[in-house]
Amino acid sequence: MLTRLEVMNNNLSGPIPDLSGLSSVQVLILHNNLFSSIPVDFFLGLTSLVSFSLDYNPLTAWSIPQSLQNATGLKDFSATQVNISGTIPDFFSSETFPSLQSLHLAFNQLEGELPWSFNGSTITSLWLNGNQLNGTVSVLQGMTYLTEVWLHSNKLTGPIPDVSGLLGMQNFSLRDNQLTGIVPDSLVKLPSLYIVNLTNNLLQGPTPLFNSGVNVDIANGTNSFCLDVPGFPCDPRVDVLLAVAESVGYPSGFAANWKGNDPCNQWQWITCTNGNITIVNFQRLGLSGTISANFSMLKSLNKLILSGNNLTGTIPNELTTLPSLTLLDVSNNNLYGKVPAFRQNVVINTAGNTDIGKDEPSSTPAGSPAGNTPGTSSGSSGGGNDAKKSKTGTVVGSVIGAFCGLGLVGLVVCLYTRKGKRSSKVQSPHTVVIHPRHSGDHDAVKVTVAGSSVNGRGGFGTVYKGELHDGTKIAVKRMESGVISEKGLAEFKSEIAVLTKVRHRHLVGLLGYCLDGNERLLVYEYMPQGTLSRHVFNWREEGLKPLEWTRRLTIALDVARGVEYLHGLAHQSFIHRDLKPSNILLGDDMRAKVADFGLVRLAPDGKHSIETRLAGTFGYLAPEYAVTGRVTTKVDLFSFGVILMELITGRKALDETQPEDSLHLVTWFRRMHFSKDTFRKAIDPTIELDEETCASVSTVAELAGHCCAREPYQRPDMGHVVNVLSSLAEMWKPAEPDSDDIYGIDLDMTLPQALKKWQAFEGNSNVDDSSSSFLGSGDNTQTSIPTRPSGFAESFTSSDGR
Ligand SMILES: *[C@@H]1O[C@H](CO)[C@@H](O)[C@H](O)[C@H]1NC(C)=O
Ligand SMILES: *[C@@H]1O[C@H](CO)[C@@H](O)[C@H](O)[C@H]1NC(C)=O
Ligand SMILES: *[C@@H]1O[C@H](CO)[C@@H](O)[C@H](O)[C@H]1NC(C)=O
Ligand SMILES: *[C@@H]1O[C@H](CO)[C@@H](O)[C@H](O)[C@H]1NC(C)=O
Numbered sequence: 001m002l003t004r005l006e007v008m009n010n011n012l013s014g015p016i017p018d019l020s021g022l023s024s025v026q027v028l029i030l031h032n033n034l035f036s037s038i039p040v041d042f043f044l045g046l047t048s049l050v051s052f053s054l055d056y057n058p059l060t061a062w063s064i065p066q067s068l069q070n071a072t073g074l075k076d077f078s079a080t081q082v083n084i085s086g087t088i089p090d091f092f093s094s095e096t097f098p099s100l101q102s103l104h105l106a107f108n109q110l111e112g113e114l115p116w117s118f119n120g121s122t123i124t125s126l127w128l129n130g131n132q133l134n135g136t137v138s139v140l141q142g143m144t145y146l147t148e149v150w151l152h153s154n155k156l157t158g159p160i161p162d163v164s165g166l167l168g169m170q171n172f173s174l175r176d177n178q179l180t181g182i183v184p185d186s187l188v189k190l191p192s193l194y195i196v197n198l199t200n201n202l203l204q205g206p207t208p209l210f211n212s213g214v215n216v217d218i219a220n221g222t223n224s225f226c227l228d229v230p231g232f233p234c235d236p237r238v239d240v241l242l243a244v245a246e247s248v249g250y251p252s253g254f255a256a257n258w259k260g261n262d263p264c265n266q267w268q269w270i271t272c273t274n275g276n277i278t279i280v281n282f283q284r285l286g287l288s289g290t291i292s293a294n295f296s297m298l299k300s301l302n303k304l305i306l307s308g309n310n311l312t313g314t315i316p317n318e319l320t321t322l323p324s325l326t327l328l329d330v331s332n333n334n335l336y337g338k339v340p341a342f343r344q345n346v347v348i349n350t351a352g353n354t355d356i357g358k359d360e361p362s363s364t365p366a367g368s369p370a371g372n373t374p375g376t377s378s379g380s381s382g383g384g385n386d387a388k389k390s391k392t393g394t395v396v397g398s399v400i401g402a403f404c405g406l407g408l409v410g411l412v413v414c415l416y417t418r419k420g421k422r423s424s425k426v427q428s429p430h431t432v433v434i435h436p437r438h439s440g441d442h443d444a445v446k447v448t449v450a451g452s453s454v455n456g457r458g459g460f461g462t463v464y465k466g467e468l469h470d471g472t473k474i475a476v477k478r479m480e481s482g483v484i485s486e487k488g489l490a491e492f493k494s495e496i497a498v499l500t501k502v503r504h505r506h507l508v509g510l511l512g513y514c515l516d517g518n519e520r521l522l523v524y525e526y527m528p529q530g531t532l533s534r535h536v537f538n539w540r541e542e543g544l545k546p547l548e549w550t551r552r553l554t555i556a557l558d559v560a561r562g563v564e565y566l567h568g569l570a571h572q573s574f575i576h577r578d579l580k581p582s583n584i585l586l587g588d589d590m591r592a593k594v595a596d597f598g599l600v601r602l603a604p605d606g607k608h609s610i611e612t613r614l615a616g617t618f619g620y621l622a623p624e625y626a627v628t629g630r631v632t633t634k635v636d637l638f639s640f641g642v643i644l645m646e647l648i649t650g651r652k653a654l655d656e657t658q659p660e661d662s663l664h665l666v667t668w669f670r671r672m673h674f675s676k677d678t679f680r681k682a683i684d685p686t687i688e689l690d691e692e693t694c695a696s697v698s699t700v701a702e703l704a705g706h707c708c709a710r711e712p713y714q715r716p717d718m719g720h721v722v723n724v725l726s727s728l729a730e731m732w733k734p735a736e737p738d739s740d741d742i743y744g745i746d747l748d749m750t751l752p753q754a755l756k757k758w759q760a761f762e763g764n765s766n767v768d769d770s771s772s773s774f775l776g777s778g779d780n781t782q783t784s785i786p787t788r789p790s791g792f793a794e795s796f797t798s799s800d801g802r
């Protein structure tokens with residue numbers, strides 16, 4: 001009648017005896033002994049067993065016997081490191097063991113796949129780590145009672161399934177396997193997550209961004225994520241290829257060979273022309289699954305070769321929309337169905353598909369192909385229940401540095417706020433934690449951001465002046481919560497993406513950001529001399545000296561170089577859209593940097609323009625932009641021309657103090673520039689006009705006129721502007737020594753040279769360089785951009801010295 005036998009933590013040795021007579025025994029604890037073997041049918045007769053522990057005994061190899069099934073009241077079965085071989089028996093189901101809670105079989109020699117009988121089981125704690133298990137982890141989707149799953153250090157493959165039903169999940173360890181595919185949102189959103197271990201797999205897509213309270217082990221570079229920065233979207237081309245890979249179960253071959261964020265950068269089986277994917281050749285890769293309709297999103301595709309695989313299903317109709325397709329080879333698969341109507345000049349090869357043309361496959365192709373997408377909708381009970389997720393921790397942010405490509409110190413910022421009160425203002429001072437991106441210094445640096453918040457006009461954001469431990473000054477812009485909608489969040493992210501991409505000595509650098517819940521911070525380099533408008537328009541009130549002409553010239557050249565870089569950035573073109581003196585910031589050396597990329601848009605290739613909701617500032621808006629909303633790089637040229645006019649005249653683009661007919665600078669300037677005499681009167685009286693200066697001013701005036709030409713095509717491009725201005729600036733004085741060429745971009749280099757150098761830097765780093773990455777939808781037409789109060793750039797400098 002023995003019910004309990006506990007002999008653990010001794011040095012008992014020899015074979016475990018036959019205990020089959022103990023039909024009442026419920027608790028059997030044998031762990032930490034020196035037992036050498038276990039009887040083959042040890043569980044025969046032990047029908048009352050509830051709790052069994054055998055861990056850490058040096059047994060000869062054995063396997064879990066069928067007779068265990070008779071112990072239907074089993075709750076805990078623990079046999080870690082006891083030399084179990086064979087497969088996991090297919091009976092740990094809710095039918096056989098309706099009370100089973102914990103199954104610990106770690107560090108054994110188990111092989112084969114996770115049994116489907118786990119589906120629906122009541123197990124809460126499953127430890128199978130340190131075995132030789134293979135196959136997929138799809139069954140986890142239906143194990144909704146799980147709170148802890150350790151599957152690390154196996155040979156598991158395929159994607160992580162939808163785990164939205166696993167609402168109690170706390171500790172999720174899948175590291176050291178060969179898992180592929182995109183980390184599902186359902187995992188990221190699990191409300192009770194505490195530990196997530198995903199290091200050393202072949203996971204793809206964006207690096208997931210978990211809530212800050214979750215302990216995440218996802219060491220950079222040990223997966224196949226497109227980017228190391230958590231939460232950043234992949235290049236749209238990557239998204240499409242991953243969608244394609246999904247329909248064939250995310251094969252490991254793809255995951256292992258598709259690294260980084262640029263499919264045109266030596267991705268196997270993909271061929272590109274000028275950054276456009278033109279050939280996809282998946283011939284004889286052993287693929288099983290279906291042909292993805294997502295191929296149709298690769299608009300530049302010429303040839304699609306899928307022959308010699310085990311593909312099932314039909315040829316998707318969507319493929320007929322591919323405008324440049326010339327060849328579709330699907331020969332030697334198991335496809336069925338009608339071949340859709342392609343354009344006449346498309347060569348289609350469907351040979352070797354016995355059921356092609358038939359309405360149904362005649363012989364059901366052996367089971368559902370192994371790697372195929374798990375039935376995603378099934379078993380996900382209560383997927384919508386995660387709304388009640390609670391934010392318990394006090395750490396609110398986790399942030400990402402930006403500048404790895406150039407070896408510049410990028411920063412990671414976390415903002416600690418008081419618990420709760422997410423929407424209320426954080427009282428200053430509050431603490432910002434900055435993690436240096438590089439160097440062996442792993443410790444976060446806490447920085448107090450001093451109180452006096454400099455209010456950004458319009459309440460869009462508050463800008464704080466901060467200081468790092470080493471004295472480096474920073475400007476921290478904190479968005480008011482609630483200002484940005486959920487949709488705006490995506491936009492905010494893509495703006496950060498632009499900012500992190502864009503690096504130039506004449507563009508204000510983003511040092512880091514924080515993005516968590518409602519918290520949005522941007523960290524910029526600090527520009528001590530403030531805005532150009534201070535120095536041109538407000539110098540009297542600010543107690544400054546008026547700028548000499550040579551300074552103005554140098555500043556104009558700096559701005560032109562910054563914008564030229566934006567316009568020509570690595571095959572892509574970015575448009576600033578809001579160039580004006582209040583967005584031009586000066587350092588102590590009076591060299592200028594262009595700031596506020598909040599409105600930067602990706603320019604389309606070629607002459608096409610994109611239409612956007614009007615944003616920008618009156619007085620600087622190109623006419624075609626103001627009227628039609630069409631944006632090309634030429635709108636920046638117009639604004640730049642206005643700035644030149646301001647530099648020449650010292651008058652604002654729109655000067656309300658002037659009579660009606662002189663209010664608009666461009667119009668007035670054109671009139672004044674008409675004759676030499678009137679023009680002289682228009683020049684800023686603080687500029688000392690000797691002969692040389694006069695000549696230089698006229699040349700710039702002429703340039704300004706061209707820049708402000710009514711028709712976009714009549715305006716020069718920035719390269720021309722740079723040429724004109726640099727020849728003038730050089731005549732005046734030798735350029736100041738390049739003291740801080742930390743970007744590796746030399747002023748004397750041509751743009752293509754600079755780009756090359758920059759790309760070389762990026763190529764050597766582990767951050768991918770694909771300029772079109774991050775840019776969200778890739779289709780920026782018609783996006784509505786909230787027109788935004790101006791003055792952010794001003795606001796983060798104007799308090800300087802107070
Ligand atoms: C078991 O034996 C080892 C030496 O073989 C000894 O170090 C250890 O203390 C023993 N443990 C117990 C519980 O007796
Ligand atoms: C245990 O189950 C087996 C079937 O797996 C059955 O044949 C056997 O009689 C059962 N033994 C006891 C003691 O219930
Ligand atoms: C497991 O069992 C095999 C065969 O009985 C034996 O050779 C091996 O040493 C055992 N392994 C361990 C770790 O005890
Ligand atoms: C898993 O491993 C076993 C051998 O241990 C092998 O027979 C089987 O094909 C493998 N399954 C998969 C899906 O790799």
Ligand SMILES: *[C@@H]1O[C@H](CO)[C@@H](O)[C@H](O)[C@H]1NC(C)=O
Binds near residue numbers: 148195
């Ligand atoms: C998760 O891990 C933590 C730390 O190891 C532990 O305290 C907690 O009990 C675990 N949760 C579960 C459900 O096992």
Ligand SMILES: *[C@@H]1O[C@H](CO)[C@@H](O)[C@H](O)[C@H]1NC(C)=O
Binds near residue numbers: 152173175195197217
């Ligand atoms: C997570 O992984 C790291 C390193 O791979 C390891 O040190 C840590 O113990 C793991 N945690 C769990 C719960 O597996």
Ligand SMILES: *[C@@H]1O[C@H](CO)[C@@H](O)[C@H](O)[C@H]1NC(C)=O
Binds near residue numbers: 412
């Ligand atoms: C590495 O991982 C950390 C944390 O997951 C992340 O903040 C960082 O941006 C990643 N990238 C690099 C290059 O360190």
Ligand SMILES: *[C@@H]1O[C@H](CO)[C@@H](O)[C@H](O)[C@H]1NC(C)=O
Binds near residue numbers: 239240243293294297
């Ligand atoms: C793939 O196709 C599906 C269905 O048309 C669509 O919902 C999804 O957005 C596509 N994915 C990508 C990355 O294009």
Ligand SMILES: *[C@@H]1O[C@H](CO)[C@@H](O)[C@H](O)[C@H]1NC(C)=O
Binds near residue numbers: 274275276605
């Ligand atoms: C690449 O694709 C874009 C957009 O589809 C197109 O405008 C461009 O001409 C293409 N480039 C080449 C070389 O085909």
Ligand SMILES: *[C@@H]1O[C@H](CO)[C@@H](O)[C@H](O)[C@H]1NC(C)=O
Binds near residue numbers: 286287308309365
């Ligand atoms: C295709 O599947 C069949 C069985 O369905 C298998 O015999 C064959 O090896 C598979 N071919 C490839 C290329 O995987």
Ligand SMILES: *[C@@H]1O[C@H](CO)[C@@H](O)[C@H](O)[C@H]1NC(C)=O
Binds near residue numbers: 120142
């Ligand atoms: C897993 O269980 C769910 C419901 O419990 C069921 O809908 C689903 O079909 C099962 N999956 C498999 C592969 O048996």
